[in-house]
Amino acid sequence: MVDADQTFVIVGGGLAGAKAAETLRAEGFNGRVILICDERDHPYERPPLSKGYLLGREERDSVFVHEPAWYARHDVELHLGQTVVAIDRAAKTVRYGDDGTSVRYDKLLLATGAEPRRLDIPGTGLAGxxxxxxxxxxxxxxxxxxxxxxxxxxxxxxxxxxxxxxxxxxxxxxxxxxxxxxxxxxxxxxxxxxxxxxxxxxxxxxxxxxxxxxxxxxxxxxxxxxxxxxxxxxxxxxxxxxxxxxxGAAPRTALAESAGLEVADRRHGGGIVVDERLRTSDPDIHAAGDVAAFPHPLFGTRLRVEHWANALHGGPAAARAMLGRDVVYDRMPYFFSDQYDMGMEYSGWAPPGSYDEVVIRGDAGKREFLAFWVRQGRVLAGMNVNVWDVTDPVQRLIRTKAQVDVEALADPHVPLDSLVP
Structure with missing residues (x-):
């Protein structure tokens, strides 16, 4: 039983951290919730930064996860522009800020995200x-x-x-x-x-x-x-x-590493190692979002997913697990992109060498089609380009692992739903 005397600390003010705080309150947790973010802006979503906001089509306020007043209204203690510098797992404290403020936690969520990889060449210090x-x-x-x-x-x-x-x-x-x-x-x-x-x-x-x-x-x-x-x-x-x-981006694992938490091999994407409940090697510390490397039962491997949907769902899943709920995090990897007049959505996981063929359904020349990455008749991943409202059947095809008729898969006249067992 979680009681009002407990303190849950969230490190990281991106989408995963903000949605975790929201979920804790929505699930009835009435203890102390502290969210510490090293940016001075309130928690925001990142997709608009390279899409609508960058293009000037969306206002600045549209990127924020919650309006600024939401945090005080829901009694979430928000510390902006503060960097967590250390975790003491034995004392169950985090230390943050220039003055080394220390706060004790009962449960800790690391949603530290990722940072852009830097060019290691001469001239990177130039203003442009x-x-x-x-x-x-x-x-x-x-x-x-x-x-x-x-x-x-x-x-x-x-x-x-x-x-x-x-x-x-x-x-x-x-x-x-x-x-x-x-x-x-x-x-x-x-x-x-x-x-x-x-x-x-x-x-x-x-x-x-x-x-x-x-x-x-x-x-x-x-x-x-x-x-x-x-x-x-x-x-x-x-x-x-x-x-x-x-x-590319590198997971921000330095804080976890200095605390002695298990971290995945950098050759395989790195990240903080978590179990199906998004728990780290310390059962009182969870991780979610870009930084978490979680075991995916469908693909039989550990994945670290850097996209919006993973943060959107991973933060709430970690929050529920921190509350002792029965959680198994197995969300399908999903992302989307908009470029010029072409929009696309991708579901699944099919790295090079994992598939036998790519099956095209529709007209790739007109950029109105679906693509499926297939191994031995089983769909590993699917992408829809300027074709909408098909994500659910595409994801069901992947989840069932059923062998499909490749000719039917390529035929736009055959309903996708009919291929799902």
Missing amino acids: VHHLRRLSHAERLRGVLTGLGRDNGHLVIAGAGWIGLEVAAAAREYGAEVTVVEPEPTPLHGVLGPELGQIFTELHREHGVRFHFGARLTEIVGQDGMVLAARTDDGEEHPCHGVLAAI
Whole structure:
């Protein structure tokens, strides 16, 4: 039984942490809830930072998980701009802030998220080098893109992942010139494989984006603190006025590691190791969101998922587990993206080498189709592109692990529901 004398501390003010606090109150916990965030902004959602907010289509206030008054109204003690510097598991305390304030916890949730990977090359200290992870980054980048579009400026983007491509689309809509440098042969190579990556190449090229595949940045050249060009390891030089490093994100595990919690191997995505209840190696400490590496029963492996849906559902699941509820976290990996006039949703998990074929249902040329990653007749993952309201049957196909008729799977006239046992 959880009583009013208990204190639950949440470290991390992203979507996972904010939804965990909300869930604790919704589930009737009337003890002390403390949320500590190293950003000065109230907890917010990150997808708009590379989509609607970056494009100027959404107002700043629209990104916040709750209105600012919600926290006081629900008696959630919010400490903004405060960094947790240590966890003492024996004393069950966390220490935070410049003055080393210490607070005791009964249960602790680590929702520390991830941070952008940095380019380890000369020139990254120049004023025109950018990352996109925080609201402050998006605010700055929005101003940069506006200026580049107005002045016919040129942005080089290192990395053709989701963030790189979404910013490329935004930059082109502002009117900026864009070159994307990517070591793999297609965009999103590690997520979608070459079969679907080519579709994104064609989409962006049609909108004027230039790709430089098979190369990495080796130096950013500048003068008087400003960016002038970006050089690659194959000897090319791209004159530009700004560089965006979009080479992925690393889980923020330093706090957990210093506390002696088990952390997953970095070669397999890293993250804080948790069980099906999102408990770490310390049963009084949970982890959720981008930083948590959880065992997924459907795929038979440990996953760390960096997308919005994982934070949205993982935070509440961890909160319920902290309250002693019976929780098994097995949410299907899901993410979405919008680029120009193309929207897509992806469900499942199908890394390169895990599938036999990609089955296309619909017209890929018109970019109105579904794609399925299939192994031995079983659907591992599915992506719908400009085709909507199919996520549920796609996810059921994946969950059942049933063998399907591949010809029927590819036939738009065969209802997807009819393929689900």
